[in-house]
Amino acid sequence: MVIPSLIQHKRDGHPLKPEEWARLVADYTAGRVPDYQMSALLMAVFFRGLTPEELAALTDAMIASGDRLDFDGFQLPLVDKHSTGGVGDKVSLLLAPMVASCGVAVPMMSGRGLGHTGGTLDKLEAIPGFRTNLSLRETQSQVERIGCAMIGQTPEIAPADKRLYALRDVTGTVESIPLISASIMSKKLAEGLDGLVLDVKTGSGAFMPEPERAIELARTMIGLGEARGCPTVALITAMDRPLGRACGHTLEVEEAIEGLSGTGPEDLMEVTYALGVEMLLLAGVARDRAEALGRLQDSVASGRALDTFARVIEAQGGNPEIVRDPAGLPQAGAVEVYRAPRTGSVAAVHPRRIGLAILELGGGRRTIEDEIDPAVGFVITVKPGDRVREGEPIASIFARDGQGIALGTRALSEAVVIGDAGQLTPLITHRITGQGVEMLAGAGAD
């Protein structure tokens, strides 16, 4: 295998053979193909794309680079969810315990914050003592015991993805639909799932802002899942404004607890229930959408979902009491109310600006070594389309000190745009399965 010839071949628009991809990934993971050749090849893939055969071979090779979760002999159906990431997206924190308490096993593997978006792992680690780095064995045992674990990518799962992702991150080759799809799906498929639900974000705060690209990404991932015996469903959801009200780690854990207690904000619950319905249907534990929704709502009303979250926290080393008394979470040193600077209609709440402000407040990482301050962030109580009066409180800023409050105030003044007329775009626009794309009510109004 002459690597420069393979790179040239791909560069010139010709597909590589499945066995060439298999060998490339295996040799790269083993250190026999240097980074400088792989990064040139990835850039060629960025420009040329991958055929379905190439993508399948790449994904399989990435799965084969590591171990798989092994639930052989386990009774419960195994289902997971993946989100492409956004601002205020704490859905995983609610969804995993809700679905698990409906008799579905959820081995939820999540990531860290990336760019302007927050990561589920970072949010969970706002809970004092919470460990996200479980081993494969610990994860399996916890899922069998509680029905749910919330973990980071273990070193055993798809190590090729870990190396490739780190390389893409520093070589400008992240934003490629086939490479993103292979990365996500190699990890998820290594979990040995019975079904997978994808929350693919669209809008200015998403990594793929254009709906067409989001749909293409969803279809690509669904194709990979279905071909490997993992029924996969995607919802395209709006990320042109933050999801829910809370943005920031402590604040989002608090809002997740509110949601599990039946008092969560409407948009957050709508997305969570919609994804949960798909998970229960894929798991085969509900006959139809109405039954699935009923079971999920009951898991909240009965307190079982919140209780499952508490058991997960306890099992992973955190203090389960925080679900009753969130004051046990790290609290901000300075809090201030933000008021509408004028009367009018909210035209926009820019999620990217909010996410970057959290970074600036110390709530994210600029380098891999940065410590996160989980307490900082925003609670924004208005959505596009809401009417506001000058001087009305529309948000709260949580910071370390007065300097942070000033920074947060400036960020809100830029992120929350008040004009004469605003409109809320539909929250869930498409449902995509192996059968095709279903446009949901209201999607056309966008």
Added chain:
Amino acid sequence: MVIPSLIQHKRDGHPLKPEEWARLVADYTAGRVPDYQMSALLMAVFFRGLTPEELAALTDAMIASGDRLDFDGFQLPLVDKHSTGGVGDKVSLLLAPMVASCGVAVPMMSGRGLGHTGGTLDKLEAIPGFRTNLSLRETQSQVERIGCAMIGQTPEIAPADKRLYALRDVTGTVESIPLISASIMSKKLAEGLDGLVLDVKTGSGAFMPEPERAIELARTMIGLGEARGCPTVALITAMDRPLGRACGHTLEVEEAIEGLSGTGPEDLMEVTYALGVEMLLLAGVARDRAEALGRLQDSVASGRALDTFARVIEAQGGNPEIVRDPAGLPQAGAVEVYRAPRTGSVAAVHPRRIGLAILELGGGRRTIEDEIDPAVGFVITVKPGDRVREGEPIASIFARDGQGIALGTRALSEAVVIGDAGQLTPLITHRITGQGVEMLAGAGAD
């Protein structure tokens, strides 16, 4: 300077700033930018190209990475030639001594064989004792003394090019017109020339087979030269058949000596004189083309050109006697005549097949450590369009042994195609200067 952002920027079709290119090349040469980022960037450049400003900045940065030849206070005009490479192209061996003996200084810096093409350095090293690795100081002193030196790229000249070229070679990023232009011109411009002539090959045996691409490459290099005070002229010449009759190192040195003695093959002399005329005009030592051609012809007829070649050989450690008695060059162990297998017209003499056969015979390198056998090769006495009779001798094979003869015979049977009608394409099709492209007589017949 955040490298991944620069790579993304270029990848997305936006030019980088001149100071960003300067910094990138300086940091890469100093080892502060890793190969894996540079190779991804080079692949993005392959797809996106470079604006004239970017190309200028890249070239300048590559020149600035090393030293320049310093001929301050030197009386003679300084002119060089570059060829993009082909099969049987021994023009440099004739041209440097001819032009030098006309009162022009020629610090000829050449390369090694690449792929199917032979390299001037490898040909010179067929001469026992000949050293091509002169230092900058030795080169300057020899040019001042004899008017000519024939050397390889010194470590002091454009070290950034050396590193970048090695990286491109293993990452599938060689065939990019701006990257090729920057590589060639950074070395040539570091010589501090008063003029430069480019021999840009076209046809199946050239690196840029399509005439349009060859012309684009020529224009790109001319733009770089002119903007840096180095008047540059290019000729587009045919490489759809070998140049001259001899292909192989010893054989080409012998043919160069024939040419310098007035008995060289017509096509080789035509290209050599055409390039020489441009060099004399750029040097300002002839008033017009007729005078320039007359001086070059006189340098051969008088024996001065051959004498200069002998002095160069002697100065660089070789045995100057070989110009009178080429039997001092390494000789092949087995020689055999190749006869026309049928009566007809020569339809093609494929240079790439001939070049690869020389490699197979041991006359080129497959890895950087390979030792070259200079004695092997071919002398092919027919050109496309020639009528041949079955059984007529049309070539000679020079090999180590009978096995090599068999290999060479097979190569010739594939390379020399005899059909019912063949035609010789024009040898020199275009003359290109900063003013534009001039189509030469016969170019339209191609």
